[in-house]
Amino acid sequence: MINAKKIILDVLFPPVCLGCFKNLEEKIEEKPKEKQCLCDACLKLIVINSAFSCPVCRLRLADNKVICRHEGVPRYILGAAANYDNPVINSLIHYFKYENFQNLAPFLSELILEFLGRTGFDTSGFILVPIPLHTSRERQRGYNQSKLLAEILSEKLKINLVDGLKRIKKTNPQVQAKKSGDREKNVKDCFEVINANQIKGKNILLVDDVFTSGATINEAVKVLRSAGARKIAALVIAKA
Ligand SMILES: [Zn+2]
Ligand SMILES: [Zn+2]
16 A cells, blocks of 8 residues: 555656645646646745855855864855745655655755756765665655755766765654754764765765754764765755
């Protein structure tokens, strides 16, 4: 039963807009397939960012380079295609993550590509590393949403994807850890580097779905750095 439901959801979008839930008009077939998840009005509401930012103080980084230093946080830049408080983005991410809408991956990857285009960031010489889920959570969900994005980005940007991280500790979902100190404790030592020979000396684009407190990505950056990674940029659909 579950598999049948999955297959159906994979093949078909429901005939409603995932932003406003209005029925989509009949001429929907004329739109590119990946845009068939939204009505024209909701599509227009999406705002794509045009610069990377500091993951800590959120300073806009016009030159795609780290310029500030914050104690206790490894240095990297944050590239968020959009903002999580945008209701259309928020809704798409919810369906992508929790409702098995794996077929949103091409559209959401497109947002990240559009963001990269706007910033002029040169991805050559970088590899993509998706943030992994714990095996038990991935089994439960059936897929890793970050890996789906990274696979498409790898194909479009023509750069390699390396499974460079493994989740070795089962963490509580970040939403449940309210205080920032709790969030850090929750994810501490939750990753280990795998395929270390493919990480050492490399520039890395770390792919995740959303950036909220930054605790998870900070932790991932920390272990990748200690495995010899050089420049690191986080790429996400949206930041909170
Ligand atoms: Zn709509
Ligand atoms: Zn800063």
